[in-house]
Amino acid sequence: MKTTTQIWDFFASVKLAIFTLCALSLTSIIGTVIPQGEHFSRYVNEYGSVLAQIFQVLDIPTMYSSWWFRGLLGILCTNLIVCSIDRFPTAWRLITADQLSVNPERLKRMDHHATWTVSSSLREASEILTAKLHAAGWPTSSREEHDGIILASQKGAWSRLGVYIVHLSILAIFAGGILGSFLGFKGTVQIPETESTDKVFASGSAEPIDLGFAIRCNSFDIEFYDNGMPKEYRSHLTVLDKGKEVRDEAIEVNKPLSYKGITFYQSSYEGYKDFLLRFTDTADNKTTTFKATFQNELDWSEKDLRFGVINVEAQGNQVIRTKIWLRDGDQQPLTFWLKPGEKKEIQLQGKAYSLSAKQMYATGLQVAKDPGVWLVYIGCGLMLAGLYMAFFLSHRRIWLSLSHDGDNSTVVQLAASTNKNKTGFSDIFSQISRLLTDNGGRP
Amino acid sequence: MEEDHEAFYFALLTRKEPRQESTFAATRHISSSEYTEFFMTSSQLFGITTLTYLFATLFYVFIFVFKAYRLYFIAVTSTAIAFLIQTTGIALRWYESYDMGIGHAPLTNMYESVVFFAWTIALLYLGMEWKFRTRILGLFIIPLAFLAMAYASFSTEITKEITPLVPALQSNWLIAHVITCFVGYAAFAIAAGMGIMFLFKAATDTAKSSDISISAGTLPALRTIEDLIHKTMLFGFIWLSAGIITGAVWANSAWGTYWSWDPKETWSLITWFVYAITLHARYTRGWAGKRLAWMAILGFFSVIFTYYGVNFLLSGLHSYGSS
Ligand code: HEM
Numbered sequence: 001m002k003t004t005t006q007i008w009d010f011f012a013s014v015k016l017a018i019f020t021l022c023a024l025s026l027t028s029i030i031g032t033v034i035p036q037g038e039h040f041s042r043y044v045n046e047y048g049s050v051l052a053q054i055f056q057v058l059d060i061p062t063m064y065s066s067w068w069f070r071g072l073l074g075i076l077c078t079n080l081i082v083c084s085i086d087r088f089p090t091a092w093r094l095i096t097a098d099q100l101s102v103n104p105e106r107l108k109r110m111d112h113h114a115t116w117t118v119s120s121s122l123r124e125a126s127e128i129l130t131a132k133l134h135a136a137g138w139p140t141s142s143r144e145e146h147d148g149i150i151l152a153s154q155k156g157a158w159s160r161l162g163v164y165i166v167h168l169s170i171l172a173i174f175a176g177g178i179l180g181s182f183l184g185f186k187g188t189v190q191i192p193e194t195e196s197t198d199k200v201f202a203s204g205s206a207e208p209i210d211l212g213f214a215i216r217c218n219s220f221d222i223e224f225y226d227n228g229m230p231k232e233y234r235s236h237l238t239v240l241d242k243g244k245e246v247r248d249e250a251i252e253v254n255k256p257l258s259y260k261g262i263t264f265y266q267s268s269y270e271g272y273k274d275f276l277l278r279f280t281d282t283a284d285n286k287t288t289t290f291k292a293t294f295q296n297e298l299d300w301s302e303k304d305l306r307f308g309v310i311n312v313e314a315q316g317n318q319v320i321r322t323k324i325w326l327r328d329g330d331q332q333p334l335t336f337w338l339k340p341g342e343k344k345e346i347q348l349q350g351k352a353y354s355l356s357a358k359q360m361y362a363t364g365l366q367v368a369k370d371p372g373v374w375l376v377y378i379g380c381g382l383m384l385a386g387l388y389m390a391f392f393l394s395h396r397r398i399w400l401s402l403s404h405d406g407d408n409s410t411v412v413q414l415a416a417s418t419n420k421n422k423t424g425f426s427d428i429f430s431q432i433s434r435l436l437t438d439n440g441g442r443p
Numbered sequence: 444m445e446e447d448h449e450a451f452y453f454a455l456l457t458r459k460e461p462r463q464e465s466t467f468a469a470t471r472h473i474s475s476s477e478y479t480e481f482f483m484t485s486s487q488l489f490g491i492t493t494l495t496y497l498f499a500t501l502f503y504v505f506i507f508v509f510k511a512y513r514l515y516f517i518a519v520t521s522t523a524i525a526f527l528i529q530t531t532g533i534a535l536r537w538y539e540s541y542d543m544g545i546g547h548a549p550l551t552n553m554y555e556s557v558v559f560f561a562w563t564i565a566l567l568y569l570g571m572e573w574k575f576r577t578r579i580l581g582l583f584i585i586p587l588a589f590l591a592m593a594y595a596s597f598s599t600e601i602t603k604e605i606t607p608l609v610p611a612l613q614s615n616w617l618i619a620h621v622i623t624c625f626v627g628y629a630a631f632a633i634a635a636g637m638g639i640m641f642l643f644k645a646a647t648d649t650a651k652s653s654d655i656s657i658s659a660g661t662l663p664a665l666r667t668i669e670d671l672i673h674k675t676m677l678f679g680f681i682w683l684s685a686g687i688i689t690g691a692v693w694a695n696s697a698w699g700t701y702w703s704w705d706p707k708e709t710w711s712l713i714t715w716f717v718y719a720i721t722l723h724a725r726y727t728r729g730w731a732g733k734r735l736a737w738m739a740i741l742g743f744f745s746v747i748f749t750y751y752g753v754n755f756l757l758s759g760l761h762s763y764g765s766s
Contacts, residue, residue: 014727018720025716032706032757064704177702186700225545225607232610253610254697265699266610368699376701380688387684391677423670 011082020076027072031063077174080167091160094395099152100143104401107415111422112429114414116437117405122149125402125410132436138398148403155396160419162389169383176375184370185209188267191217192362193276194289196240200367211262211367214240219276220269220361224318233269235363261369268364275309275322276360282345282352291360303348304329309357313337319359326355394420398432412436485539485549486596486603488532489558493596495525496561496589503582515578519569522585526565529592533562536605545607550621553601553754559621560750561591563629571633575671577663583636600755616693624686624711628746630679631718634672635743638736641668645733669731672739680718687711706757710749717742 010016035042038061043052059066107113118125126142126149133140138153187200187209196216199208218236225231232252239247239259251257256265275292279300290298290307297308311323319340327333328348338344343354401413414433418425502518505511536549549555568584571577595601644662662668690708691701702708721738724730730738748756 014723018723018727021716021720021723025713025720028709028713028716031704032709032753036704064709227607229607229609231607232613254614254616256696256699263699265697267698366699370699373695373701377692380691384681384685384688387681391681423667 008082008086011078012086013079014083016075016079017083020072020079024072024076027063027069030060034060034063036064037062073174077171080171084164084167088164091164095157095160099154099397099399100141100150102150102152102399104150104413107399107401107413110415110417112416112426114433114437116412118410118412119408120410121408122402122404122410125412126151129400129402129412129436133398133432136432136435138432148401151400151402153398156393157395159389159393160395162386162391162393165382165386166390167386169379169381169386172379172382173376176372176377176379179372179375180370181372184368184372187367188365189367190270190362190364191215191235192272193217193220193360194291196238200365213242213246213260215259215264215365216240217363220363222269222361228315228318233266233363235266235365237264261371263368263370265366265368266363267366270362270364272360272362274360276358277307277309277324278356279353280343280356282354292357305348310335312359322357322359324355324357394418394425396425396428400436483535485532485536488528488535489592490596492525492529492532492561493589493592495521495528496565496585496592499525499581500586500589503579503585507579507582512578518581518585519572522565522581522588523569525588526562526569529558529562529565533558540605543605545605547608547613548618549605550618551608551612552606554595554603556621556625556750557591557595557601560625560628560632561588561595563625564588564591564632567626567629567633571671571675577667577671579662580637580640583640584633587632587636611697614693614697616689616696620686620689620693623682623689627679627682627684627686628750630675630682631739631743631746634675634679634739637668637672637675638739638743641665641672641736642733644668645736665732669735672735673725676718676721676739676742680715680722683711683715683718687715706753707749710745710753714742714745714749717745 034055040052040056040061043055043061047055055061058068063069120128130140130142130151133151133153138155140151140153142149142151186203188203189197189200191197194217196214198211198214200211201207202209216238218238220233220235222233223231234250234252236248236250237257238245239249239257241259247257247259249257251264251266253266256263258264273294275294277290277292277298278287279290280287288300290300292298292307292309294309294312297306299306305326305328307324307326309322310325313320313323321337321339323335323337324344325333325335326346334346336344338355338357340358341356343356346353346355396416396418398414398416401415403411403413405411414436416425416429416432499518499521502514502521506514506518533549536555540547540549550559564584565588568581568588571580595603640662644665648665663671687708690711694703695701717738721730721735721742724738725735
């Protein structure tokens with residue numbers, strides 16, 4: 001029995017909290033100095049084989065998921081849980097306590113107190129003081145004792161919960177993180193324009209993961225600044241569930257697409273040597289897309305049309321224009337330059353088409369499923385709310401003990417306490433005592 | 444088609460991770476001096492700001508050394524003027540970025556963040572001066588604003604140019620992240636300044652020798668300073684927490700990972716731990732007075748490392764790791 005109490009007290013102690021937080025801070029430094037997630041040979045080159053071996057044993061290359069680091073986080077959580085269970089009942093009693101059952105002797109010993117005499121009956125005094133407190137925003141309750149009346153008022157009792165909310169929020173964030181790591185995944189995939197995939201590759205292990213639906217990249221656009229830096233890139237994606245198109249959305253960096261709990265983030269792109277040529281029938285707006293390899297001839301036999309990309313002009317990564325040649329049956333071949341986005345009107349067998357050409361890209365997506373993220377976000381919100389309550393709100397209490405002092409005379413004893421911001425409370429206390437002692441001009 | 448054998452010369456296979464985009468090659472920055480149609484540029488205003496903070500700093504020292512406390516309003520007024528000039532400078536820089544067709548809040552690179560850091564320090568200081576009337580407090584705080592501005596103006600490590608934003612940085616969460624972090628950092632800077640003030644006062648109080656030419660007797664009482672240090676740390680802690688949270692939300696909206704233990708994230712967490720330790724040590728072991736002052740200073744070192752050290756000291760170690 002004794003040892004269980006000892007163990008309990010150990011895990012309930014704030015000393016352990018300080019120790020664990022110190023240990024976490026100091027060990028966290030290691031992973032910021034020693035590069036994480038490299039191959040063993042890298043560490044041998046950099047630090048020599050003895051140190052590299054030691055690193056290996058201690059999981060330094062992946063220290064934030066090592067057994068000992070997780071152990072420290074586990075101790076922190078246990079500490080938080082035990083400490084909260086240990087202390088919460090006391091806090092709850094203070095929040096819900098009946099203020100009127102205070103011992104008048106205790107009032108005299110409070111940090112803030114004052115005593116004065118008023119020339120009115122006990123009941124009269126009680127009514128006047130209650131009204132004054134009420135007007136100043138202190139709702140007051142009262143109780144008659146055998147030798148007098150007790151008045152009591154309080155504000156911010158709930159702020160005592162702030163610390164517990166902060167501590168709970170940390171547990172919620174941990175729980176969300178654990179949930180995500182067990183039930184979620186992180187992966188990447190590259191989809192060339194016009195193609196689709198139903199698999200992505202796990203980050204790290206590169207193992208394929210089935211999505212349960214397919215995602216198609218219809219097209220990819222990129223805009224550049226004048227200096228050649230990418231300004232924005234965008235993929236037009238379609239989600240195909242059981243062969244049906246269920247979702248059509250354009251994603252950008254910072255604007256992902258979510259479907260069935262899986263989120264697709266625009267993360268990178270790859271320029272291909274190929275081109276996409278699009279013929280759009282002006283009459284019915286139907287588009288036929290061809291993938292053209294540089295300087296290779298394509299054949300659209302249905303229309304008796306041959307064409308290809310014969311030249312390109314580029315600046316850095318940016319295609320400025322593409323040179324197309326096109327031959328309709330036996331006619332003279334045409335060649336012309338097209339800028340990205342530009343359209344060339346052409347006549348084929350009496351029908352009008354517009355032709356556009358662009359460099360082909362593959363979009364690079366980061367794919368994540370994280371069913372714990374909502375819990376993490378709730379934790380974050382709770383943390384900020386709890387910190388605000390813990391730091392800026394306080395539980396302030398006032399008592400008035402009235403007792404007979406002859407027929408038309410009452411002794412008023414005022415006492416007040418606060419659990420935080422004691423210096424700031426002095427001002428409030430003097431305001432209250434001024435308000436209550438002020439007799440409105442009467443002697 | 445013989446004549447069409449021109450070179451095929453665009454860079455192929457350009458794979459770029461958003462996190463590394465800042466290393467994108469072939470950038471040609473437009474220097475802000477191309478935009479001098481205003482009577483002044485933002486960097487000129489920041490130059491004047493730096494000098495005004497210097498003037499204010501020297502004036503605080505003068506007041507303290509010569510006990511010229513009646514001149515205190517000059518020091519505070521010059522701080523306020525520096526702050527207003529700086530505010531104008533920040534607004535102008537914002538305008539300049541729109542004028543260049545880039546258009547983003549001036550909070551996105553080291554230079555801009557150092558300027559914002561100094562601005563926030565001055566803002567919080569003026570707020571405290573107004574609320575608590577702590578008088579000579581500026582002596583320990585405004586030098587920090589001056590040093591930050593001097594570093595921004597004269598350092599060769601950081602670029603002053605207004606550069607366009609890569610897509611990953613175009614996010615409102617980023618703006619929220621920078622603002623919340625820097626309000627926190629500025630509060631911690633002020634707490635550290637007051638920590639030094641506390642230690643100075645404590646040392647001169649115990650020395651008790653009447654021949655100390657500069658008397659610390661005119662500094663606020665130790666209990667007042669301590670209370671202010673504690674309050675400022677609480678204020679900083681809530682903002683740093685918000686800063687870490689907004690950063691995590693931003694990372695999650697850009698990459699789908701709210702926490703990845705990269706050195707910057709890890710150091711911000713270490714800093715957060717340092718202040719959490721201080722709060723708990725104060726609660727249980729009654730760490731007050733000198734110990735609290737030292738923790739305020741230690742915590743600020745951690746802030747500086749998170750902010751500066753990670754970029755300039757650890758980056759060398761990680762350059763091969765990130766390629
Ligand atoms: C990263 C982890 C932690 C954070 C961010 C944190 C945060 C806080 C905050 C903000 C306060 C309020 C301080 C004040 O009002 O000045 C507090 C108080 C406290 N914390 Fe923690 N805490 C953490 C871990 C722990 C742990 C592991 C324990 C376990 C024993 C613990 C025990 C306490 C206690 C006993 C108090 C005082 C409660 C009171 O005022 O009645 N904390 N904590």
